[in-house]
Amino acid sequence: xxxxxxxxxxxxxxxxxxxxxxxxxxxxxxxxxxxxxxxxxxxxxxxxxxxxxxxxxxxxxxxxxxxxxxxxxxxxxxxxxxxxxxxxxxxxxxxxxxxxxxxxxxxxxxxxxxxxxxxxxxxxxxxxxxxxxxxxxxxxxxxxxxxxxxxxxxxxxxxxxxxxxxxxxxxxxxxxxxxxxxxxxxxxxxxxxxxxxxxxxxxxxxxxxxxxxxxxxxxxxxxxxxxxxxxxxxxxxxxxxxxxxxxxxxxxxxxxxxxxxxxxxxxxxxxxxxxxxxxxxxxxxxxxxxxxxxxxxxxxxxxxxxxxxxxxxxxxxxxxxxxxxxxxxxxxxxxxxxxxxxxxxxxxxxxxxxxxxxxxxxxxxxxxxxxxxxxxxxxxxxxxxxxxxxxxxxxxxxxxxxxxxxxxxxxxxxxxxxxxxxxxxxxxxxxxxxxxxxxxxxxxxxxxxxxxxxxxxxxxxxxxxxxxxxxxxxxxxxxxxxxxxxxxxxxxxxxxxxxxxxxxxxxxxxxxxxxxxxxxxxxxxxxxxxxxxxxxxxxxxxxxxxxxxxxxxxxxxxxxxxxxxxxxxxxxxxxxxxxxxxxxxxxxxxxxxxxxxxxxxxxxxxxxxxxxx
Amino acid sequence: xxxxxxxxxxxxxxxxxxxxxxxxxxxxxxxxxxxxxxxxxxxxxxxxxxxxxxxxxxxxxxxxxxxxxxxxxxxxxxxxxxxxxxxxxxxxxxxxxxxxxxxxxxxxxxxxxxxxxxxxxxxxxxxxxxxxxxxxxxxxxxxxxxxxxxxxxxxxxxxxxxxxxxxxxxxxxxxxxxxxxxxxxxxxxxxxxxxxxxxxxxxxxxxxxxxxxxxxxxxxxxxxxxxxxxxxxxxxxxxxxxxxxxxxxxxxxxxxxxxxxxxxxxxxxxxxxxxxxxxxxxxxxxxxxxxxxxxxxxxxxxxxxxxxxxxxxxxxxxxxxxxxxxxxxxxxxxxxxxxxxxxxxxxxxxxxxxxxxxxxxxxxxxxxxxxxxxxxxxxxxxx
Numbered sequence: 001x002x003x004x005x006x007x008x009x010x011x012x013x014x015x016x017x018x019x020x021x022x023x024x025x026x027x028x029x030x031x032x033x034x035x036x037x038x039x040x041x042x043x044x045x046x047x048x049x050x051x052x053x054x055x056x057x058x059x060x061x062x063x064x065x066x067x068x069x070x071x072x073x074x075x076x077x078x079x080x081x082x083x084x085x086x087x088x089x090x091x092x093x094x095x096x097x098x099x100x101x102x103x104x105x106x107x108x109x110x111x112x113x114x115x116x117x118x119x120x121x122x123x124x125x126x127x128x129x130x131x132x133x134x135x136x137x138x139x140x141x142x143x144x145x146x147x148x149x150x151x152x153x154x155x156x157x158x159x160x161x162x163x164x165x166x167x168x169x170x171x172x173x174x175x176x177x178x179x180x181x182x183x184x185x186x187x188x189x190x191x192x193x194x195x196x197x198x199x200x201x202x203x204x205x206x207x208x209x210x211x212x213x214x215x216x217x218x219x220x221x222x223x224x225x226x227x228x229x230x231x232x233x234x235x236x237x238x239x240x241x242x243x244x245x246x247x248x249x250x251x252x253x254x255x256x257x258x259x260x261x262x263x264x265x266x267x268x269x270x271x272x273x274x275x276x277x278x279x280x281x282x283x284x285x286x287x288x289x290x291x292x293x294x295x296x297x298x299x300x301x302x303x304x305x306x307x308x309x310x311x312x313x314x315x316x317x318x319x320x321x322x323x324x325x326x327x328x329x330x331x332x333x334x335x336x337x338x339x340x341x342x343x344x345x346x347x348x349x350x351x352x353x354x355x356x357x358x359x360x361x362x363x364x365x366x367x368x369x370x371x372x373x374x375x376x377x378x379x380x381x382x383x384x385x386x387x388x389x390x391x392x393x394x395x396x397x398x399x400x401x402x403x404x405x406x407x408x409x410x411x412x413x414x415x416x417x418x419x420x421x422x423x424x425x426x427x428x429x430x431x432x433x434x435x436x437x438x439x440x441x442x443x444x445x446x447x448x449x450x451x452x453x454x455x456x457x458x459x460x461x462x463x464x465x466x467x468x469x470x471x472x473x474x475x476x477x478x479x480x481x482x483x484x485x486x487x488x489x490x491x492x493x494x495x496x497x498x499x500x501x502x503x504x505x506x507x508x509x510x511x512x513x514x515x516x517x518x519x520x521x522x523x524x525x526x527x528x529x530x531x532x533x534x535x536x537x538x539x540x541x542x543x544x545x546x547x548x549x550x551x552x553x554x555x556x557x558x559x560x561x562x563x564x565x566x567x568x569x570x571x572x573x574x575x576x577x578x579x580x581x582x583x584x585x586x587x588x589x590x591x592x593x594x595x596x597x598x599x600x601x602x603x604x605x606x607x608x609x610x611x612x613x
Numbered sequence: 614x615x616x617x618x619x620x621x622x623x624x625x626x627x628x629x630x631x632x633x634x635x636x637x638x639x640x641x642x643x644x645x646x647x648x649x650x651x652x653x654x655x656x657x658x659x660x661x662x663x664x665x666x667x668x669x670x671x672x673x674x675x676x677x678x679x680x681x682x683x684x685x686x687x688x689x690x691x692x693x694x695x696x697x698x699x700x701x702x703x704x705x706x707x708x709x710x711x712x713x714x715x716x717x718x719x720x721x722x723x724x725x726x727x728x729x730x731x732x733x734x735x736x737x738x739x740x741x742x743x744x745x746x747x748x749x750x751x752x753x754x755x756x757x758x759x760x761x762x763x764x765x766x767x768x769x770x771x772x773x774x775x776x777x778x779x780x781x782x783x784x785x786x787x788x789x790x791x792x793x794x795x796x797x798x799x800x801x802x803x804x805x806x807x808x809x810x811x812x813x814x815x816x817x818x819x820x821x822x823x824x825x826x827x828x829x830x831x832x833x834x835x836x837x838x839x840x841x842x843x844x845x846x847x848x849x850x851x852x853x854x855x856x857x858x859x860x861x862x863x864x865x866x867x868x869x870x871x872x873x874x875x876x877x878x879x880x881x882x883x884x885x886x887x888x889x890x891x892x893x894x895x896x897x898x899x900x901x902x903x904x905x906x907x908x909x910x911x912x913x914x915x916x917x918x919x920x921x922x923x924x925x926x927x928x929x930x931x932x933x934x935x936x937x938x939x940x941x942x943x944x945x946x947x948x949x950x951x952x953x954x955x956x957x958x959x960x961x962x963x964x965x966x967x968x969x970x971x972x973x974x975x976x977x978x979x980x981x982x983x984x985x986x987x988x989x990x991x992x993x994x995x996x
Contacts, residue, residue: 009755011929014802015921018936022913025944026906032951036861037899044861051858052874220878 060210061156063237067246079157083125089149164281168309171199172284210237236482243477248275251601255594261581262311262454268462270493271471278310315451319542320375322446329395331505335386341365344378372512384444393419399460406472418449458578461565465573468499513538527592533603539566541587559583564591625985628915639964644669646885646892675968679975686979698749705742708735709779734969736788744934752927760804787957798937835956860894867898885966890950919985928984935977
């Protein structure tokens, strides 16, 4: 005691101060704990969940695309991708180097691929090589120990079984673009998703896509999976059944081989598309693997315009096929009768201008049926002049020309049906705004400013065949779930226009179209089927000029387009088939045999089933 | 060495109990922090029962060893400790030199001595040796009225500075800082002239700039990370960020024993040693953390009570030094884990996994228990 007092150390104060200081520090710690655990607790809780949970998306297999009889056109097959997870390799560049070495590829290419996906998080696999073959898979597997971070994933890949056949119908798929991601119809999609980009794949995306699966796994700090947290299984897309008859489609594909053009086959009673082929075509399978830019450029901008669906996006003058519409208009308007004979000397004069018939020495006096049968130009120059351009225009529009048919497949070409009003609206120059009488004869034989698509012409002829109903064509027959439950059934035919043409005139025109194929001197004799089928074909040929005759001599690319639109059986039509072949010459010579091939495919099967019965 | 009944009647059972409760709580948390189902069971086949945590078993062994050290320390009279203070201090300095000469290095610093297969960290024991030496010096050269002046401080500065310098060379900035802080706190406790104190404080502030520049880049980064831990989440700030996530996600009542995802999935670095408090906060929440903090306060309070009741300067200073050792380590460690202080590698006393730290603190507490038990003998002698 005495010693302490001598030291004059006030222990009481010192210890008290020490206690207060430690209490103060503890209070600060507790306040901080309160702030972190109670105030910000929910945020940190979320952060800790994010830390440990990783979401893995499992792509859903897309639905199949089938023809009307259930034949598979597009399906999925397992495809192998080579991926790199940055987090799992100590040195990504070394791994890429090894991979390049093993596969004999350039390091730069692979590095570039991986770099492009820098936005991906470290644990997310980056795609290095897409849809590789079995040999590559085997080589990578065998060298696994040299390739840390490299993994092979199996994903469903699209398989277009028939390659370029029906490619313009089924279309193709591709990774969703940045622009598409911003569109409302792609809400819920993510970067890297595969979506339909063209054709049915694009138009029926909502049925085909399915629902992706979501797997949440618990990982530790070094990214090793510890356990599964939750799993929502992926849902297969729905199968889309088309109205297409693969048999006819194949025939059309064959008929167009090596040519540029389109063939459309349609059921005239419903508007269902039985075949729709455009040539040259492309192989949609190339979009599944790695597509090189040159191939892409060739598809889009190449001289062949392979991605253009000529059946609905190709615009051509209809040529003499238009004479069917002229005949219907002339008869209905009473400017010509079935029996009236018009003399064809091989040319037709309008003022000082001379319009030639394709038959230089003339057809002589012709009435309606032979005029169609032999495709006499002078007859229709005359009818055209009697009708005047605006009445021609009105009838053409009634037949559905100059408007989109409404086929839900690709952006369609509207086409052009000229009229006085059209000229007024379309041209700026006052001189050109005027309709000159000299322009009418060209339109009357399906030339001039008239532009149609093959589908429009097929639909127009179908209206002649089905009693005057201009139908909206369709290609989607049904949608079924993967286990076969129908969720969308075939729709009722939609009539867009009813022709203001009495049935008796349509019957007369049909008789004329029968003569085109079956009577001597008819222009479409080569569309006739072998007698064994017992089926009469009817139709109309067309040869549409690309440029004036004297300019096209010797120029292959300026040669006339060949048309034929026909139907069969003539008495009880089951299908209408139209063919357009670019720069091929006469319709009767080139297009009619193409149509015949498709019809033959149709009736051959019918003959077979009849025999089996 | 006399241990009669009078001593036992004076034994501070509260202090002893708290000194055991804290490491027992620590063992619970370490069981979880070192939890590894299956993998290490075989290593302890000689132990009764089944354990899935190597850290737990080893720390248990350290705790038992610590209790033995504490009991031995208690048995040795305070006067003996006072007499041999300088000897202990010099041996401690020698061990630090030995570390620099023969020490084992890891992560770029040399901190450990290998003795018979056991890795010990002499810088831990230096802390108590310094407490003894400083207490001895002050008790022999008590401050004049008004406190120490400059001249009196020079020998103390040397006593404190020597081990600091040796530890900085390892380098181990955290421990050097702790040693310096303990010495400084004890000196301040004895008393320094206010004017001298003001000048010293100013000098420290001025020295801070060259000191900052002398720091290693990783040390600078750690301090910078404190200021903005989000900016560099995968680098320097990663530790602190993960620690804050672990603590914050614990919420009020915690995720439960063995249920801390940050700990079990190893997002939390150093979760058995420096960041063990984050494991506690994650699995036991605010409630568990505050309970442990209360135990620390109780420990500091009981030690300071021994200071207050001392009848001699040496035991008073030793007890204060030990109280400050516990307080400083606790405050700096938890402050770091909570992201309020830079990441310096100071263990949480009696809690963090580690034999050297456990034995050192138990040794220090043993000193205090011995002092408290014997405080009446002075009266007896005087009376």
